[in-house]
Amino acid sequence: MELHQLRYLVAVADRGSFTAAAEALHVAQSGVSAQVAKLERELGHRLLERGARTVGLTPEGAELLPHARAALAAVDAVRTVADELTGVVRGHVRLGTVIGCTIPGYLTGFAAFRVAHPAVTVDVVEGDSDDLVADLRAGVLDVALVAHARPLPEPLPAHRLIREPLTAVVPADHLWAGRESVTCADLAGATVLCLPRGTGVRAALDITCAAERTVVDPTVQAHSPEALLALVEHGAGVAVLTASMAAGRPGLATVPLARSARTELSLATRAAPSAAAGAMTRTLRAHLTGDQAAAGRQRVSAAPSATTVSAATPSPSAG
Numbered sequence: 001m002e003l004h005q006l007r008y009l010v011a012v013a014d015r016g017s018f019t020a021a022a023e024a025l026h027v028a029q030s031g032v033s034a035q036v037a038k039l040e041r042e043l044g045h046r047l048l049e050r051g052a053r054t055v056g057l058t059p060e061g062a063e064l065l066p067h068a069r070a071a072l073a074a075v076d077a078v079r080t081v082a083d084e085l086t087g088v089v090r091g092h093v094r095l096g097t098v099i100g101c102t103i104p105g106y107l108t109g110f111a112a113f114r115v116a117h118p119a120v121t122v123d124v125v126e127g128d129s130d131d132l133v134a135d136l137r138a139g140v141l142d143v144a145l146v147a148h149a150r151p152l153p154e155p156l157p158a159h160r161l162i163r164e165p166l167t168a169v170v171p172a173d174h175l176w177a178g179r180e181s182v183t184c185a186d187l188a189g190a191t192v193l194c195l196p197r198g199t200g201v202r203a204a205l206d207i208t209c210a211a212e213r214t215v216v217d218p219t220v221q222a223h224s225p226e227a228l229l230a231l232v233e234h235g236a237g238v239a240v241l242t243a244s245m246a247a248g249r250p251g252l253a254t255v256p257l258a259r260s261a262r263t264e265l266s267l268a269t270r271a272a273p274s275a276a277a278g279a280m281t282r283t284l285r286a287h288l289t290g291d292q293a294a295a296g297r298q299r300v301s302a303a304p305s306a307t308t309v310s311a312a313t314p315s316p317s318a319g
Contacts, residue, residue: 003071006071008032009036009061010138012036018055049061076139093120094123096125096135096136097124098128098129099223100226128197128199129148142269142276147266148200149207161266163264163265165204165260167246168186169240169252172253180255187209193231193237194228201240204262208261220237225239
């Protein structure tokens with residue numbers, strides 16, 4: 001039995017397929033399948049139920065999976081202690097972010113980490129938040145900046161940076177611009193632009209509309225809030241985003257979505273992170289927290305209108 005076999009098993013169990021696990025691990029699917037099959041032969045049990053499209057755990061696999069996770073965590077803990085004993089942070093960090101993340105605190109924090117810890121190599125992976133969370137649970141990622149509308153699963157330690165309701169973003173001369181709020185029923189009759197499923201904003205929209213027993217099916221989906229805002233400026237429809245995503249766009253107005261679920265932006269780490277991952281988390285958290293606090297002070301001092309988006313509120317969040 002080898003450690004990479006356990007890591008492959010955990011990845012397949014968390015991602016639900018050999019293909020998804022192989023993509024997350026950056027290895028060939030055939031290698032993942034072969035190594036898991038070899039592990040099954042060595043243990044004398046079939047661990048995975050292989051279906052036509054998805055893969056699930058057998059009862060034996062479900063019983064063994066927590067022990068596989070524990071074994072991987074124990075090995076990582078040995079590496080962490082060894083790094084701490086040397087007094088020099090070294091190793092490798094796998095960092096995940098939502099697609100197109102350009103939050104200033106993230107960028108400055110990443111740069112500060114590289115200066116402070118030149119012996120650490122970093123891989124950066126972009127993806128939907130749902131995929132990033134799955135990779136954290138599988139140990140494929142060490143740290144990730146994720147957006148979500150539901151609590152993150154155990155046992156992922158996380159620090160919440162932003163928590164916002166949703167708004168409808170419309171041109172300043174739109175019929176809705178002067179309203180106190182809009183409802184899911186209003187959106188159901190409009191051309192809606194939104195982020196795709198797997199993002200925190202879309203999850204919050206789906207939760208809100210489900211509670212209202214209303215179906216809102218976005219006509220246009222894009223990973224970039226900037227692209228959606230540009231489409232609103234050109235009259236292509238109504239964007240459902242957070243107010244901070246629309247900050248700094250004169251000519252647009254934000255109208256709160258009534259009874260909106262909240263979308264959150266959190267910095268999460270996998271269980272038992274390495275010394276290098278812990279250092280990355282602390283550095284990013286310090287810069288991201290400072291960035292959000294400064295943006296909050298700027299909003300208070302500028303006191304912009306509640307509906308018209310002002311250039312004095314540059315606090316973009318992520319999907």
